Amino acid sequence: AAHDQIHELDALVVGAGFGGIYMLYKLRNELGLDAVAIDKAGGVGGTWYWNKYPGALSDSEGFVYQYSFDRDLYEQTPWKTKFVTQPEILEYLNGVVDRYSLREHIQLETGMTDAEFDEPSGTWTVRTDRGVTYRCRFLVTGLGLLSATNMPSFPGIETFEGRLVHTGAWPEDLDLTGKRVGVIGNGSTGNQVITASAPIAAHLTSFQRTPQYSVPAGNRELTPEQIQHHRDNFDAIWEQVHNSSTAMGFVESTVETFSLDEAEREAVYEKAWNEGGGFRFMFETFGDIATDEDANEEAAKFIRRKIAEVVKDPETARKLTPTDLYARRPLCDSGYYETFNRPNVTLVNVKENPIAKVTEKGIVTEDGTLHELDVLVCATGFDAVDGNYVRVDIRGRGGETLKEHWSEGPTSYLGMTTAGFPNMFMILGPNGPFTNLPPSIETQVEWIGDAVRHVSATDAGWIDVKPDTEAEWTQTCTDIANQTLFSKAAGWIFGANIPGKKRTVLFYLGGLKEYRSTLAAESSAGYPSYTTNDDVLEPAI
Ligand code: FAD
């Protein structure tokens, strides 16, 4: 609107999670630019601000689920357990913001509604829901890849008289103690919220559509020696992370499942089961679980046997036992299957007995049963990766919207830039790495920082990735994904969890090591995959 206040900046960062915070630090504290970050949330922290549900825990190990750009910061992180809880991570990120004096440069409760690139001036104009407009040369978006919530639409859901909540927008005042709680969904989040809520709820009903494979998290206190070891071995740890595939802080196995005999194999699974961790179970045991169907089935069988051992009621065990590929994001838990032995927990298989409607009292399933509820928790996941991008209006060169540009599915080069949107850089945009995320976020922020420095130092007003390069990157991501079993499983990694969403590749599954070398090749060669405004202004002879 005409009455909007206009702020002129060098750079605007949208999002104040792991990505946005480090980007703001990079632009302000290292590059000396006039930069501001905005977030629609009421606090910083992104994922860890929004997901305050009971049981929210990282499934990356804490010693690598943090920043590595400042060794002194790393050595001060007070975490004492293998995995870290939501309040601890939120406190850490707030501490980072204060440590680098970033708070006064972050505008909270300020959502970007639209952004438009003006080609003659080479600037972005970003409008917000706060009557504040920003004009800047560089736009960096860190909108989150698991951030746009997916709410299911059941008939009558608006008539429910209890509390209806999504785990990814958890209200701080909600206490489940003594409540009749229904949970829709049993992915990573559902698994955590069910396990943590059952002991405090009066009754918990899990509405499960597809059973999933889960292994124990094995969360525990680290010994002082282990903590000291992480601090003393800072360089070696991050060197290993940067040269690995999943960036999870362990060496991925290259052993083939059937190179061992049955007893040896069993011992490997058993050791991983006792040690704990979903990523370790899938990637540290054998090198072919995610790529070979027979190997995958062998690991799946082991988990199925464990479910049968843990769950007492055979019918409940049957419902909890997956039969499809073990090829979604690997889950781990703090007693998930055991939870279904509790007398106050009911499992409803909504594939066999679907949710017919929601009434003011609760959920009615097709068999006519009314499940009375005080709280209905939707642990139904996210419109992953591009969800927050298509919810706003972003216009690039020639007025093309990002939604139009992505009508065949979201694309990018390196997960960071997309053709026709000059000087716009995405953190964890489509077809970025699928890893433990902080190391990938740091890798991207550092590359973006270099690109911004490069553009600022030359006469070029902007850089824009070449469409052919973008298409090649999409093809690369598709080819790699097709070599894995992940592409055969119906989950958010391929956009298969959202009704009507085009099923397409959303990640680069080539691993962090390869990814970093691709990035380094691009920047050290002077950004050959990009055009600049000079190319546009100087007519070809
Ligand atoms: P986010 O933290 O999602 O931050 C994005 C921010 O952008 C949000 O605060 C949002 O409000 C803001 N935003 C979006 N749109 C707009 C707009 N239009 N205007 C203004 N602001 C906007 N990853 C791991 O590697 N290991 C884990 O163990 C792990 N556990 C997870 C557990 C949960 C429950 C969830 C949901 C995710 C988990 N993740 C995990 C993924 C996690 O999202 C990333 O690790 C990381 O936190 C992403 O940081 P980010 O800054 O890119 O995005």
Ligand code: NA7
């Ligand atoms: P996920 O992994 O997408 O899981 C969502 C769950 O919700 C899953 O069990 C779905 O069943 C279920 N779901 C979704 N919609 C419905 C409807 N309409 N009816 C019944 N059940 C439904 O999301 P999470 O939040 O658990 O995890 C996402 C990532 O974020 C995770 O990796 C963490 O890093 C955090 P389905 O399997 O589709 O049958």
